[in-house]
Amino acid sequence: MNTEALIKETEDDFRVHSRIYTDPEIFNLEMQKLFEEGWCYVAHESEVPNVGDFRTSAVGRIPVIVSRGDDGKVYVNVNACRHRGTVVCREERGNTRFFVCPYHGWSYKRDGTINNITDRDNFPDDWGKDIKGLIAADHITNYRGMIFASFNPDVESFDTHMGPLKKYVDFWFDHAVEGHVRVLKPWRALYQGNWKFQLENSTDGWHARYVHVSALKTLTEFGEYNSNVGWAGCTRGFAGGHGILERPRGDIPPELKSTFDMFQQELKSKYGDEYGEDMFVRRHITIFPNIQLMEFKLRIIQPVAVDQTIVYEFPVELVGTSSEVNESIRTRLFKEVSISSGSPVSGMVNADDVEIYARTQAGLSGGHMAWLRFGRGIHREKSERENEWSGQDMDELPQRCLYRKWLKAMS
Ligand code: FES
Ligand SMILES: [Fe+2]
Incomplete structure (x- = not known):
């Protein structure tokens, strides 16, 4: 398949062909090249804290079991019987x-190794000696509690994959005094649209003032949002396909303000003023291809079909951080996220987004609308570090970096 022809970049324009959102053949290739042969997030270590704990997950199309073995290590095996x-x-x-x-x-x-083949007497003596157990992932890595797996023996190192994004991921996890988080029970939503819409949207700083206008008005009316904060911050994009939307935390509800000030003060005394200032920003971080670190929650994207996607959101607890701060974060998540965005039934913000994904999928059906445009801010992309670019807060920069990586990995 000639995937090269599906992304067109010139000096002043960036186009993505609609086929990449609608063609099942491309979907299959994406699952293979980006998920199975790349680094795919499968679970958080706090979901399997004890020996024998497991959770089922997926690497692209491959169903997997993530489990903790008798030796205390985490294993990722294909969830399919060797018989x-x-x-x-x-x-x-x-x-x-x-x-x-x-x-x-x-x-x-x-750990996935074979324990027993039933009715052994009915097989030749040596039968099945080659079956050692479930098929294991070729590589597993744990970065700050996030477990990633790859079914590619020659996958690039995880360090190379992450590149300069690591610094920002560390900022995010360093909000917890002990440097790691515990994930709480997730909510889950299914939408009728391509998986990349969610990937694009979480770092899209442009849509909120249109898509979420009624939600923001409601929040402002009930004192949960300070509309005077305005729009500021920046976007970042990375060679690995990752992206960031960065915004100052200016919209903390008044009753939580003092706790958040205390929270930042604690972090400054731990890490120093400069680091404590740089890290204490609201960042939506996409780790390509399927996990997003949002404001105190993990968002996991699980593609189901070319036009169907499941999104999980796991609120997090900051381990070692005072219960007052954790309590405030939960309150904030419930108020701002549950009422406004987190809850699939009563939410306003996420419900708006999911509606847009389905409408976009509908708009592309029939194939008549050939090219999607991602040109905002293309003339002012800056690079201060190797493999990292930045732009203004509403620029479509993270999306362009995502599709540059897409093209590289798919070709
Ligand atoms: S398929 Fe698993 S025991 Fe037969
Ligand atoms: Fe949104």
Whole structure:
């Protein structure tokens, strides 16, 4: 497939062909090249804290089990029985001694190695000696509690993949006094649109004043949003396809203001004034291709089909940070995120976005609308560091970096 022809970049324009949102063949290639052969987020370590804990997840199209073995290590194995391929573990999460296949009863240990092939007497003596266990991911890495897996023996190092994004990811996790977070129970939403719409949108600083106008008005009316804050900050894009939307935290509800000031003061005394200033910014960070670090929550994107996507949002607890601060964050998430964006049923902000994804998918059906444009701010992209670019807060810079990486990985 000639994927090269699907992205057109000139000095003053950037176009993406609509086929990449509608063609099932491209979707399959994306799952292979970007998810399975790249670095895909599968779970957070706090979801499997104890020996025997597991959760099921996916790497692109491949169903996987993330589990903690008897040796305390985390394993990522394909969730398919080595006999005839049945999904072995059907639960979303839990704790177990063995994974037992529901079809003919073969069982696997916590680390995925084979435990028992049933009715052994009915096979030749040496039969099945080559079956060591479930198929393991080629590479697993844990960065600040986030577990990533790859089914590519020759995948580039995780460090190379992250590049200069690491600094910002560290800012995000350093909000927790102990440097790591615990994820809480997620909510989950399914939308009728391509997975890349969610990826593009979380770092799109332009849409909010249009898409969310009624939500912002409502929040302003009830004192939950300070509309005088204005719009400031910046966007960042990275060679690895990652992106950032950066905004000052000027919209803290008045009753939480003193706690947030105390929170920043604590961080400044831990890290020093400069670091404490640089890190204490609201950042939406996309780690390409499927995880976004949002304001005190993780957003996980799980593509289902070319026009269907599941999004998970996990609120986080900052480990080691005072319960007052954590309580405030939760209050803020419930007020601003649950009422305004987090809850799939009563929310306003996320509901607006999801509606836009479905409408965009609808607009592209039939293939008559060929080219989508991502030109905002293309004439003022700056690069202060290798593999990192920045632009104004509403520029479509993170999206362009995303599609430059897309093109590179897909070609
Ligand atoms: S498919 Fe798993 S035991 Fe037969
Ligand atoms: Fe939005």
